Amino acid sequence: xxxxxxxxxxxxxxxxxxxxxxxxxxxxxxxxxxxxxxxxxxxxxxxxxxxxxxxxxxxxxxxxxxxxxxxxxxxxxxxxxxxxxxxxxxxxxxxxxxxxxxxxxxxxxxxxxxxxxxxxxxxxxxxxxxxxxxxxxxxxxxxxxxxxxxxxxxxxxxxxxxxxxxxxxxxxxxxxxxxxxxxxxxxxxxxxxxxxxxxxxxxxxxxxxxxxxxxxxxxxxxxxxxxxxxxxxxxxxxxxxxxxxxxxxxxxxxxxxxxxxxxxxxxxxxxxxxxxxxxxxxxxxxxxxxxxxxxxxxxxxxxxxxxxxxxxxxxxxxxxxxxxxxxxxxxxxxxxxxxxxxxxxxxxxxxxxxxxxxxxxxxxxxxxxxxxxxxxxxxxxxxxxxxxxxxxxxxxxxxxxxxxxxxxxxxxxxxxxxxxxxxxxxxxxxxxxxxxxxxxxxxxxxxxxxxxxxxxxxxxxxxxxxxxxxxxxxxxxxxxxxxxxxxxxxxxxxxx
Amino acid sequence: xxxxxxxxxxxxxxxxxxxxxxxxxxxxxxxxxxxxxxxxxxxxxxxxxxxxxxxxxxxxxxxxxxxxxxxxxxxxxxxxxxxxxxxxxxxxxxxxxxxxxxxxxxxxxxxxxxxxxxxxxxxxxxxxxxxxxxxxxxxxxxxxxxxxxxxxxxxxxxxxxxxxxxxxxxxxxxxxxxxxxxxxxxxxxxxxxxxxxxxxxxxxxxxxxxxxxxxxxxxxxxxxxxxxxxxxxxxxxxxxxxxxxxxxxxxxxxxxxxxxxxxxxxxxxxxxxxxxxxxxxxxxxxxxxxxxxxxxxxxxxxxxxxxxxxxxxxxxxxxxxxxxxxxxxxxxxxxxxxxxxxxxxxxxxxxxxxxxxxxxxxxxxxxx
Numbered sequence: 001x002x003x004x005x006x007x008x009x010x011x012x013x014x015x016x017x018x019x020x021x022x023x024x025x026x027x028x029x030x031x032x033x034x035x036x037x038x039x040x041x042x043x044x045x046x047x048x049x050x051x052x053x054x055x056x057x058x059x060x061x062x063x064x065x066x067x068x069x070x071x072x073x074x075x076x077x078x079x080x081x082x083x084x085x086x087x088x089x090x091x092x093x094x095x096x097x098x099x100x101x102x103x104x105x106x107x108x109x110x111x112x113x114x115x116x117x118x119x120x121x122x123x124x125x126x127x128x129x130x131x132x133x134x135x136x137x138x139x140x141x142x143x144x145x146x147x148x149x150x151x152x153x154x155x156x157x158x159x160x161x162x163x164x165x166x167x168x169x170x171x172x173x174x175x176x177x178x179x180x181x182x183x184x185x186x187x188x189x190x191x192x193x194x195x196x197x198x199x200x201x202x203x204x205x206x207x208x209x210x211x212x213x214x215x216x217x218x219x220x221x222x223x224x225x226x227x228x229x230x231x232x233x234x235x236x237x238x239x240x241x242x243x244x245x246x247x248x249x250x251x252x253x254x255x256x257x258x259x260x261x262x263x264x265x266x267x268x269x270x271x272x273x274x275x276x277x278x279x280x281x282x283x284x285x286x287x288x289x290x291x292x293x294x295x296x297x298x299x300x301x302x303x304x305x306x307x308x309x310x311x312x313x314x315x316x317x318x319x320x321x322x323x324x325x326x327x328x329x330x331x332x333x334x335x336x337x338x339x340x341x342x343x344x345x346x347x348x349x350x351x352x353x354x355x356x357x358x359x360x361x362x363x364x365x366x367x368x369x370x371x372x373x374x375x376x377x378x379x380x381x382x383x384x385x386x387x388x389x390x391x392x393x394x395x396x397x398x399x400x401x402x403x404x405x406x407x408x409x410x411x412x413x414x415x416x417x418x419x420x421x422x423x424x425x426x427x428x429x430x431x432x433x434x435x436x437x438x439x440x441x442x443x444x445x446x447x448x449x450x451x452x453x454x455x456x457x458x459x460x461x462x463x464x465x466x467x468x469x470x471x472x473x474x475x476x477x478x479x480x481x482x483x484x485x486x487x488x489x490x491x492x493x494x495x496x
Numbered sequence: 497x498x499x500x501x502x503x504x505x506x507x508x509x510x511x512x513x514x515x516x517x518x519x520x521x522x523x524x525x526x527x528x529x530x531x532x533x534x535x536x537x538x539x540x541x542x543x544x545x546x547x548x549x550x551x552x553x554x555x556x557x558x559x560x561x562x563x564x565x566x567x568x569x570x571x572x573x574x575x576x577x578x579x580x581x582x583x584x585x586x587x588x589x590x591x592x593x594x595x596x597x598x599x600x601x602x603x604x605x606x607x608x609x610x611x612x613x614x615x616x617x618x619x620x621x622x623x624x625x626x627x628x629x630x631x632x633x634x635x636x637x638x639x640x641x642x643x644x645x646x647x648x649x650x651x652x653x654x655x656x657x658x659x660x661x662x663x664x665x666x667x668x669x670x671x672x673x674x675x676x677x678x679x680x681x682x683x684x685x686x687x688x689x690x691x692x693x694x695x696x697x698x699x700x701x702x703x704x705x706x707x708x709x710x711x712x713x714x715x716x717x718x719x720x721x722x723x724x725x726x727x728x729x730x731x732x733x734x735x736x737x738x739x740x741x742x743x744x745x746x747x748x749x750x751x752x753x754x755x756x757x758x759x760x761x762x763x764x765x766x767x768x769x770x771x772x773x774x775x776x777x778x779x780x781x782x783x784x785x786x787x788x789x790x791x792x793x794x795x796x797x798x799x800x801x802x803x804x805x806x807x808x809x810x811x812x813x814x815x816x817x818x819x820x821x822x823x824x825x826x827x828x829x830x831x832x833x834x835x836x837x838x839x840x841x842x843x844x845x846x847x848x849x850x851x852x853x854x855x856x857x858x859x860x861x862x863x864x
Contacts, residue, residue, distance in 0.1 A: 038499060039499065042499045042500065042501040045501055045504075046501070050500075052503060054503060054507070055504060055507075056504055056507040056508040056511055057504075057547065058501055058504040058505075058508075059501065059503075059504035059505035059506070059507050059509070059545075060545070062501050062504065062505050062508075063505060063508060063509075067595075085548030123584075146507070146540075150507075152799050154547060157547045158547050158548050158549060159549070159550075161549055161550065162550070170652045177696075218654050262793070303833045305562060305563060307563070307571070307572035308561035308562060308563045308565070308572045309561060309562075310559075310560055310561055310562050311562070314562075315562070337596070342580060365747055384562060385562055385563055386560055386561070386562050387560070387561055387562070387563075387565065388558060388559075388560055388565075389559055389560070389561050389571050390555075390558035390559050391554070391555035391556070391558060393555075395570075397569055397570050397571070398558070398570065398571040399567075399570050399571060400565050400566065400567050400568065400571065401558065401560070401567055401571060402567055402570050403567065408560055411558060411559060411560045412559075412560040415557070415559050416562060420552070421549075421551070422550050422551065422552060424550055438696070441550070446553060446556045446557045447552070447553045448550055448552065448553065449552060449553045449554070450553075452549060452550065452551050453546045453550060455548030456548045456549055456550050456636065458548075459548065470550070
């Protein structure tokens with residue numbers, strides 16, 4: 001079956017591309033393909049790629065998508081891959097107005113992929129890379145059997161959130177210099193310009209004791225790693241006792257985890273940006289009068305809410321529009337911030353017209369965390385009816401806890417920090433001097449889920465081959481969870 | 497075109513099947529499955545099949561939502577099917593609902609309990625004839641004329657002859673245009689089966705006992721349905737009197753009277769006599785009671801009924817005795833005494849829900 005765009009859609013593509021360019025969007029070449037719902041479900045199960053390594057989890061996602069499509073609960077209109085050229089998939093059964101809307105949306109995404117700074121280091125030939133990975137894993141499956149390979153993949157996937165997403169932007173360690181040999185310890189003597197006084201000021205026996213102490217210090221085994229390591233996957237790749245094929249698999253999965261991380265860091269922005277642009281292009285340029293109702297219907301579907309759940313499309317879209325409006329009217333800066341008169345703030349309009357320029361800047365230099373941190377305002381939280389929720393133990397249910405601006409913002413930021421994953425790093429790879437692996441959870445107010453922790457430790461232990469531990473805090477007390485290959489342990493420990 | 501992902505999908509399903517099989521014993525003891533029945537499928541909660549991660553305790557973490565409501569009001573989770581939002585993910589409960597067809601479930605049950613396939617009685621004798629329309633022919637009775645094909649044929653002919661007039665598109669079929677449906681008679685061996693459930697609903701059978709019967713009957717049903725193409729179920733309840741009821745009533749009636757088991761056996765024999773000739777049907781009477789009968793006299797009558805009227809006609813007669821605090825449990829002993837070594841009689845004592853597993857084995861383990 002040909003998946004190429006039929007002629008009339010090719011015209012639509014040209015039209016939408018023109019509109020997108022005219023608004024200043026800057027994107028990779030985008031290749032659209034039209035596929036049936038079954039293939040769409042497959043590609044979506046593969047996280048957007050046409051080919052992935054063999055693993056049951058794709059089957060699970062496929063089952064879920066196929067079911068929910070069957071029951072009419074959801075359908076996927078479009079998928080787009082961060083790649084150069086970018087690939088986007090359209091659902092065959094979409095109406096033409098949908099295809100138009102989706103193309104506008106896709107150009108928004110591709111512009112974001114190309115320009116947002118966290119995507120700068122992603123592999124733009126990931127399409128090929130994924131296919132390579134699939135081939136390599138298949139080769140190992142042929143050689144070692146699916147059960148063995150899949151079991152190992154399972155373990156690695158269990159810890160694929162333990163990566164250091166910021167490592168691309170900062171130098172974690174100063175590279176060791178060649179002549180970084182241990183030197184004789186230098187001792188500080190108290191200065192004196194009178195030679196005969198030296199013995200009195202720096203008595204020899206004291207100096208000797210100091211020298212011995214320093215030498216002892218130097219001989220003491222260094223902790224390994226010397227500094228805590230956030231990239232647990234990378235650490236395991238270098239130091240865990242693995243077969244060559246296992247190291248290769250770990251390498252591939254780590255690369256994939258790093259590839260997908262920026263998308264998770266910018267979910268709200270990316271969807272908001274794409275939604276902003278499909279709405280803009282459709283409303284101002286592309287929508288024909290007879291298409292208006294369908295367009296409005298489907299657009300409102302995109303930004304609709306499921307109960308009280310936060311919809312990233314909606315939140316992102318509204319924030320971008322809010323920023324545009326504020327910078328158009330000049331509602332920013334010291335003067336505006338200092339103004340306490342609500343009525344005056346509301347009327348504030350300096351007619352600066354900087355909105356468009358500002359949102360393009362925002363899409364380049366922000367991630368979800370900084371986006372929310374900087375642009376979520378009190379007015380916006382009120383207007384959008386945002387609230388914080390928590391679990392009420394007494395009533396056994398999730399409840400709205402607050403509508404206070406600060407609390408809502410804090411909650412949202414914690415939820416987004418490290419894309420909602422616990423911050424865990426390698427503390428000691430020779431724990432107790434017995435080659436045991438000790439991880440440390442940087443506790444920022446929320447405990448780890450204990451059952452998941454146990455199951456994850458099992459996966460980790462199978463990779464490290466020696467007992468593994470994680471140091472964390474639970475209900476205010478330091479605790480060390482451990483697994484030695486047979487039994488789980490849990491004991492109180494000092495958490496510093 | 498087969499999709500690449502089918503391999504992964506099959507792989508996933510295998511894992512799920514493995515999980516279900518592993519936990520089958522637990523499922524057998526639980527009644528929860530029964531409520532979740534679709535027509536041919538059943539959805540089963542499979543314990544955590546996802547990949548574990550270090551993750552936050554959701555209940556501690558909370559989150560941010562959008563919409564109306566005052567502090568203290570519960571969260572509107574929206575459509576739970578849509579798992580996209582974080583707020584909707586209830587932490588802790590990480591089970592997956594998997595749909596399994598009843599056939600698959602029966603297969604697993606069979607594999608797990610080592611149940612033999614049932615050899616239907618007199619299969620060769622039972623031949624069903626089915627008439628199917630399979631084609632179209634130029635001859636046939638007028639009553640089977642295929643209007644559309646006839647018209648098409650006539651249209652073709654008119655066009656070919658050049659007499660077709662688009663302004664007056666009148667088509668008149670002549671005899672050669674007529675097309676008729678033709679049929680073929682297909683024969684296939686068919687085995688029909690009927691399950692006759694009988695249950696004691698006298699005062700001594702409590703809710704717990706009935707629950708056991710309900711669960712057990714579900715599994716018996718599942719297995720027998722897997723074995724036979726057409727299957728019917730009949731339900732008889734009895735205390736001192738017996739009557740036939742529908743499934744719903746069967747499990748929810750509670751009487752307070754005494755117990756005369758013979759009444760049920762009489763009705764059962766009557767039912768077989770009237771509707772299910774032994775030459776055409778595979779017959780499975782299952783009787784559940786707490787083993788307390790009114791009198792020794794009545795028990796004698798039961799045994800007589802079984803010997804003369806029921807056993808000669810059925811594949812197997814099964815009696816399950818559910819332990820209850822009130823029942824003496826005498827009936828099972830009486831049956832044991834009288835039918836010891838009789839292949840056609842399966843007896844089982846079900847102490848509690850855990851006993852169901854063994855009991856199913858007792859009943860179905862002989863492949864009758």
